[in-house]
Amino acid sequence: MRIRTRFAPSPTGNVHIGNIRAAIYNWLFARHEGGEFLLRIEDTDLARSTPEAVRTVLDSLAWLGLTVDNEPLYQSTQRERHLEVAEELLSKGAAYREDRGGTGRGEAVVFKMPGCDITYDDLIKGPITKKAADLKDFVIVRSDGSPVFHLGNVVDDITMGITHVIRGDDHVENTFKHAAMYAAIGAPPPRFAHLPMIVNAQGKPYSKRDGDAYVGEFQEKGFLPEALFNALALLGWSPGDDREILTREEMIEAFTLERVRSSPSQLDMTKLLWFNGQHLKRRAPEEQVAGYVAALRQQGLWREDISEDYLRAVIACMGERVRLYSELGEQAAYFFTEDYVYDEKSVRKRLLKEGALGILREELSALEAVGEPYTAANTEEALRALAEQTGRTMGDMVHPVRVAVSGTAVGPGLFELLATLGRARVLARIRRTLEKFETQE
RNA sequence: GACCCCAUCGUCUAGAGGCCUAGGACUCCAGGUUUUCAUCCUGGCAACACGGGUUCGAUUCCCGUUGGGGUCGCCA
16 A cells, blocks of 8 residues: 655644654655655634745745645645534444533534543554543534534545554544544544654743744754754654764655654754754855855845855855854854954954064065965965064964954964955955054054 | 653663663864864763662563653634
8 A cells, every 4th residue: 555644734823843843754754665745734723824824834844845745635625524424423323412511502513432442553652552431522523513623634634545644742642532533434544653742952842932943943044954854853763873964865765663762852953053064065065155145145244246256265265164054154254344343352362462463564565475366375375485584483474364354363274265355355454454453552 | 630651971862681891973071183263083071760570681671669741622
């Protein structure tokens, strides 16, 4: 039989990482088995299910590359089918009408539990049994005639031909109800697998106050979809060897439900950042450009006259110092503005030290003497010659220039930095720095 | 409260009775490389919640305790 899984979110706004992780596992499982991954929008709560909310769900799936094999089934379109099944259940005696609690609201349709213990074999947790005494009848159609979640969920899974229901831990109790309904309807039940919850940094369930809980937040912060995918997939699942950085294909290849853990876990932001850095450096340079431009634009550092060649040079220059697009602007705004800040500590240590400004002035002459092309090799040669002449170390040479042209003591190799910045900028910045601090001394 | 689930370094995890003086990753620390930082290399700190069993032998199996979580709706 062809494997079929589904993701069945109720579109109530942003998609939580716990839910998207369930979607990832459904997708991975279906792809691994050569089956299908379907989407159902559980939009019966019309008040909360807006078109924008549906859009958000679709966007999140698309962003993460979770390709769906069907046109999404909107649960609200299935209402008649749900009610039909309720009638069948009624006529079979598997359900009855009752004014629950005698509220006078009218009669609801109540599903009758079979009166025996129910056991189902969870693909992740193993067999779980519930005693008959702990199983209560429940409403499947409200007194106003609308179907309840349990009815719609089961009926839709049957009509969609779902073979494996992979969902959050919070549904285990429902599974006994659902299993009983499959039996009453006379449909073969799917296999169930319940994923442990993802908890917040305090090890507690997520609350509205917690940040970093929704897919959109990571997207906005500039995380790479493949990095979030990878990190989330490895929360609760592992390939069985020591691999951590995996491509989608490698995960599909290795994914099995047997290797999913049954204890909750938390998403560590520091490690997520590491995942991002790893995936970032695996991206082709041309793929990176757009991401950097978007981040720089957001930071107000982008100007349309900046050439792509220049940006590429900057990216190459910064190398693995950047793990997230936004870190480029944070760490090295000086590539994009003349108005960079002079880090106070760096200035004190490298420029205001005895004789530093004198050295810098000598270096200015040496660097002025270097013509185009202003390559790393050429500028290095000039400063090496100066160091030899004056009996100084390269350290003495490098530090003042670095602070002068970038305002900070940390960054890429100095000569790559100079070559990237270009002759005009370098000389202008050194002159300006000299002016600024010589008068200050 | 009742029922169900969970429990290995700070975090993510490997481990399915002896291969474990418990392995890997992130973070952190030290050293090396480098003009600085980052990368990279080397090394280090750090865990089987507790108590009983079962067994020649338990991180691994069973029971209990403790702790955490889920569910108890005419919500989904």
